[in-house]
Amino acid sequence: MDFTNLKEIRKAKGLNQEELSRESGVGRITISRLESGALKESSVSTLMKIAKALDCNVEDITGSFDEQKI
Structure with a gap:
């Protein structure tokens, strides 16, 4: 998965x-490693926390959504 967005x-x-x-509430190192x-x-819960803080959708960050694992 690509998190460059x-x-x-x-x-x-x-x-x-x-x-x-x-x-x-997500660690800075995790954010850095994703980027x-x-x-x-x-x-999904980590991505949802980040998306909420950025006022965007998980799909904006990933380009896709899979309820099991992204």
Whole structure:
């Protein structure tokens, strides 16, 4: 799975990784690894927390949605 949209959306919202981490409750290292491609999958709940903090949909971040695992 490709999470490169995450970085673009985060920057468009004017947030750095630490700010997104605080607002979403997801660790900054996890956010960094998703953005860099080091993590190829993530739980739906993690992506939903990030999407909520960014005021967007999970699909905006991933381009797809699978209820089991993304």
